[in-house]
Amino acid sequence: MSKKSLAQMLKQARPFLYLVLQQFGYAGMSIISKFALNQGMSQHVLVVYRHAIAAVVTAPFAIVLERKTRPKMTSSVFAKIMLLALLEPVMDQNLYYTGMKFTTATFATAMCNVLPAFALIMAWICRLEKVNIRKLPSQAKLLGTVVTVGGAMFMTLYNGPMLNLPWTNGSTHHPESVIAANNQVSVKGALMITAGCVCWSSFIILQAITLKSYPAELSLTAWMCSMGAVQGSVVALALEWGKPAAWSINSGSMILAALYSGIFRSGFAYYIQGLVMKEKGPVFVSAFNPVGLVIVAILSSFILSEIMYLGRVIGAIIITVGLYMVLWGKSKDQRGSESSEKVLASSLATTEETMIEMNETVKIPNQELVVTIMEPKEDQDSNQLDEPNIT
Template sequence: MSRKSLAKRLKLARPFLAVIVLQFGFAGLNIILKFALNQGMSQHVLVVYRHAVATAVIAPFALVLERKTRPKLTSSVFTKIVFLGLLEPVIDQNLFYTGMKSTTATFAAAMSNVLPAFVFIMAWIVRLEKVNIGRIHSQAKILGTIVTVGGAMFMTLFNGPVLNLPWAKQDNHIDSTKGAHNQVSIKGALMIGAGCVSWSSFIILQAITLKAYPAELSLTALICLMGMVQGSAVALALEWGNPAAWSIHFDSKLLAALYSGVICSGLTYYIQGIVMQDKGPVFVTAFNPLNMVIVAIMSSFILSETMYLGRVIGAAVIVAGLYMVLWGKSKDEPTSESIGKRVLASENEHMTEMNENISTSKRDLLVVAVDGARGRNTEESV
């Protein structure tokens, strides 16, 4: 394989590798967050610390690397950034963390798999996603969206028998008495679902904002700054009279703030923006099932979480639906062969047009020559 061919393949694989790395980052976050929340950390304070860390890490890079390319910050773009800071850093994360407290890390990760379905619907509405009902790949995207939401509802409403994994040493009696009310509460599931709607809105608005403000690092820093400011107001209101909620030491709480700020806010918003400009918002979220698989394996080992058959079935349904959407999405993108055929057809059409123009010119010249000859013959006869 030539170096040029290898470089081309790496360039094509780069968006796939980027979103896979993001899913590993999210999987680690779910485990660390669940552990910190179990240790009593306030989810509202965590949101503030997370984006304070992200702002401190990303802002210097944005100031230096984009000082010459950063576009003007108009009032329209600033308004969008305020809403971006409210949608994901504040609304989504507060709802998601609160829902995770009453469920499990695996369940929260599985519920977040409805994200691509919501993103697809919203992208369709705002015309960021093309849908032709008469085409098979568009029908696959629509059907996959319905299947995904159905799988999430199945996971929420049906547990089924416990899967006795040898490494998940947990008291089944305690789990059976608390399961319905503690680990898989309907309230927690609804909060996670509402958070996913807000997260989807954030992704769509980010894609729209990047068209007017194509500076990924600067946009990331501003979103994190807005999230910190607005999240502080929410945390102060909800944790009023509880100063102990703001205390932090060298423990899992500090690790959660640092990890979530650097990996899952700073780097994620930046990488997500780059991939989104090339592949679109639906592609960015289509790999969420990988997050669920990683979390399920890690949480059963690290947190000894109980696995239920209903969750496994629901997760399988979600994965099937999501990859129907992904398959349909892949058919939207023109292949190199179709592009080649299109270019060849265009060239043939252009050549035909040139030949017709040449033939017309020759015919016109012949007519002029004949008319000139007739004129000379007439003059000679006279």
């Protein structure tokens, strides 16, 4: 294999690798944050700390690396940034963390797998995604989205027989048994997480729109995290009023949750998401979200000793099949658009060449026509001048 073909292969695989790494970051954040919340950390304060850390980390890179390419900030772009900060850092994460307090890390991640369906609908409404129900790629995207969400719901609602894994044999405590004992709390947590997913889907679509007028991923990430920290502080002060102890960090897990989620979940993830979104679109980005559920289920089994059930394994397989269908449909759409652009470019080039040839062909007869018209005129003038001499 030549170096050129290897480089081309790596370039094509880069968006997939980026998003898989992003999902590993999400999975780690869910487990670490759940551990910190169980120790009494305020979810509203965690939102503020993580985005303040993300802003401090990403701002220097944005200032240095994008100083020559950063577009001018306008009032329209700034308004979009403020709305982005409200949708994801403030609304989505406060709802998500609050819902996670009433559930488990696996359950919270599973509920977020409605994101691809929401994102596909919103992208289609905003004309960021083409859906033609008569074409096979669009059918694959729609069916794959349904299968992916169905697999996530199956993984959430159906347990099946327990799998006796070596690393969970000694565990008798299972957080989901507490949830099952209190249905009302479980429904409350599920509704909060679902509402957060709607905000998250809106954030992804608006980020794709904003990048068209402000194509600076690092700078946009730094702005979103900064404004998210400011807006989140207002929300945290209002909800934790009179509770100064809520702002204190009493354990290493709380520090780790703020640092990890700030650097990887906000700073790194927003930037990677913007890079891939410019090339592949918002639906492609959201389609990888169910991968996080599989990662969380596996890691939770090791780290938190959550019991693994057969239903989770079957759900993970269904999610993988649905994700493959979505990615196949997206790849066919992208190839179709690239071939259409090539056909259009070649037709324009052919038309231009034809016009040039026609102009050259038309110029020659015109010159001959001028000569033939002028010659009789000269003969006529000469005849008129010669007539007096003959007489």
